[in-house]
Amino acid sequence: MSPKELLEKYKNGEISLTDALEQFPDRGIEEMGFATIDTDRLTRTGLPEVIYASGKTVEQVSQIAERMLQKGIDVLATRATSEMFAAVKKLIPEAQYNEMAKTITYKKTEEQLTDGYIVVVAAGTSDMPVAEEAVETAQFLGNRVEKVYDVGVAGIHRFFNRLEVIRNARVIIVVAGMEGALASVVGGLVNKPVIGVPTSIGYGANFQGLSALLSMLNSCASGVSVVNIDNGYGAACQASLINKLS
Structure with a gap:
């Protein structure tokens, strides 16, 4: 019996957890x-x-x-x-x-990508290493991914130029350092889950990403969740689980 079948039997109450574990190959x-x-x-x-x-x-x-x-x-x-x-x-x-x-x-075999897509939004070019980690992870997990890079609040018109592709995503990952304000901006303009990724990019008072982390955690925009500093991988995992719900 496969592990998946054993788990199903356990969930359905047909077998105890101890018995299920003992039968795992x-x-x-x-x-x-x-x-x-x-x-x-x-x-x-x-x-x-x-x-x-x-x-x-x-x-x-x-x-x-x-x-x-x-x-x-x-x-x-x-x-x-x-x-x-x-x-x-x-x-x-x-x-x-x-x-x-x-x-x-x-990947040994390429799986069919999801219908809905995840968009990874990076505030600045300096945030791209973390954003690319999120992109690679999300694609590896079988998701379609769009990139919107260098659209931080210092030139907010750049963000509005790509607003349609952001709004049409099923999940939005926002990667930002400095003061991390972009996550709140996105959260106030979309009706999709927003996952903020603070980065360690910034001058001294950025405290290696702590200021961006606290800004995102204190966001006044509803629906914004936050992962740890520079954790593009974790954000992509969460986004993938959400994207595949439907």
Whole structure:
């Protein structure tokens, strides 16, 4: 019996949690000594296992990627260096690297993209690394994505020039540093979920993104939620779950 079938039986009250866990073929665990891969994460949560490469060695990232491929898991690594990509590419020649986003991606089969799309709005060009991480993640998760970059409040007319594509999105990710005001502007003009991503871009009083984070958390626009500083990946995961609800 597959993990998915066991979970359904548990949800329907046909089997206890203890019995369900005992019948899991491998309980969704792939032990590697230095890492334990969650092979059943996609089935359980709708989001796959992903490699957070920061703090890991080149060898650890490449070995995890290889094992994920062997287990039939598509590969996404975030905060990855070019050296990590070079090592992964030796094992997975079709792997792709976005140097700005610092992401490594490989999908064995391309799934059909969602009908609705996610739009990633970046206040400034300096915010693009975080925005690109969100774009790469959202696309990896099977979403159509539109980009609207360099439309911050310092030249707000640039934002209104792209308002239609923003309003027609199913979910909006707003990436902004400095004072982070763009999330509130967007939240006051649309009837869709807005996910704010504060970035660490800004001068000294920005406090490495803390000022943008607090601005977004204190937004007077209803419907704005906020992820952590520079967390484009987390914003894309949340946006993907919302986008796929319908």
